[in-house]
Amino acid sequence: xxxxxxxxxxxxxxxxxxxxxxxxxxxxxxxxxxxxxxxxxxxxxxxxxxxxxxxxxxxxxxxxxxxxxxxxxxxxxxxxxxxxxxxxxxxxxxxxxxxxxxxxxxxxxxxxxxxxxxxxxxxxxxxxxxxxxxxxxxxxxxxxxxxxxxxxxxxxxxxxxxxxxxxxxxxxxxxxxxxxxxxxxxxxxxxxxxxxxxxxxxxxxxxxxxxxxxxxxxxxxxxxxxxxxxxxxxxxxxxxxxxxxxxxxxxxxxxxxxxxxxxxxxxxxxxxxxxxxxxxxxxxxxxxxxxxxxxxxxxxxxxxxxxxxxx
Numbered sequence: 347x348x349x350x351x352x353x354x355x356x357x358x359x360x361x362x363x364x365x366x367x368x369x370x371x372x373x374x375x376x377x378x379x380x381x382x383x384x385x386x387x388x389x390x391x392x393x394x395x396x397x398x399x400x401x402x403x404x405x406x407x408x409x410x411x412x413x414x415x416x417x418x419x420x421x422x423x424x425x426x427x428x429x430x431x432x433x434x435x436x437x438x439x440x441x442x443x444x445x446x447x448x449x450x451x452x453x454x455x456x457x458x459x460x461x462x463x464x465x466x467x468x469x470x471x472x473x474x475x476x477x478x479x480x481x482x483x484x485x486x487x488x489x490x491x492x493x494x495x496x497x498x499x500x501x502x503x504x505x506x507x508x509x510x511x512x513x514x515x516x517x518x519x520x521x522x523x524x525x526x527x528x529x530x531x532x533x534x535x536x537x538x539x540x541x542x543x544x545x546x547x548x549x550x551x552x553x554x555x556x557x558x559x560x561x562x563x564x565x566x567x568x569x570x571x572x573x574x575x576x577x578x579x580x581x582x583x584x585x586x587x588x589x590x591x592x593x594x595x596x597x598x599x600x601x602x603x604x605x606x607x608x609x610x611x612x613x614x615x616x617x618x619x620x621x622x623x624x625x626x627x628x629x630x631x632x633x634x635x636x637x638x639x640x641x642x643x644x645x646x647x648x649x650x651x652x653x654x655x656x657x
Contacts, residue, residue, distance in 0.1 A: 361473040398427040406431045471501045491540040499524070 358366075392402055409432045419429055449458050475498050479485065482492040500518040518524055542550070560566055 359473060360476055361469060398425075400425045400427050401431075401433075405434045405436055407434070408432075467502070467505070467507075471498050471505070474501055489540060491536055 390397075406428075408430060411430065415429045419426070448462050451459055451463055454462070475494055478497055479492055479494065482490055484490050484492050496518050500516075500521070503521055504513045504516065506513070519528070539547070561570070
């Protein structure tokens with residue numbers, strides 16, 4: 347016979363589900379639970395449209411009757427919704443036996459040390475690690491920025507019972523032994539694809555595509571070409587002169603810049619022998635050669651006859 351209880355269902359943690367699956371595969375050598383020893387209880391989620399508040403949180407079972415149950419109903423002692431049902435109370439659980447003292451960590455076996463000192467602290471951290479991995483969508487993607495070892499290290503460092511409440515604001519990279527380890531073994535930076543969220547990545551891609559569509563417009567291309575030419579015109583004049591001589595001077599293969607020039611209208615190279623000084627001397631020598639061939643003469647104006655005034 348099964349009894350029903352209307353109330354709030356407790357959310358079963360992921361670790362409890364894993365333990366239940368493992369326990370189901372083992373032979374039933376352990377004593378049954380208290381809930382299955384006497385009457386099996388079926389917990390039903392409370393719904394105000396289907397259930398009466400009288401049954402909330404109480405065990406009940408339908409009682410078959412040969413006669414009409416309302417004939418013997420007394421409203422002063424019971425509720426009309428309870429007609430045909432039997433309300434029972436679950437017996438209190440027996441007192442738990444006193445807990446055994448923890449074994450000496452220096453003398454106990456490895457299995458006892460794990461069960462009494464390691465697993466009570468490590469297993470809750472692994473449960474939180476699985477929850478955080480689910481929030482980071484690690485089970486949906488091939489690569490994520492979530493590092494399970496980093497999360498477990500930070501969680502265990504914060505939840506140390508010897509320093510309860512003193513390490514709540516400490517991050518992973520502020521832990522002393524983590525800082526010393528990273529100084530000797532620095533990590534490469536994570537790629538941007540792992541650091542950005544879906545919304546941030548979508549914003550960057552959309553902005554780039556909108557800019558691409560704008561740059562394709564012919565008027566925008568014409569404006570950019572005009573701006574490019576304007577920037578080129580505003581460059582330093584010395585850069586333009588050097589670029590001009592670089593394009594128009596003959597090839598300098600086999601030419602020794604330290605060699606003396608011919609006596610006809612040329613000058614010696616600079617003491618540094620740099621190509622830049624050589625180009626400047628070429629420019630100055632060319633200008634002097636042109637000015638030496640040009641002669642300027644000044645002639646007085648020819649006299650003109652005086653004009654008669656108008657009569």
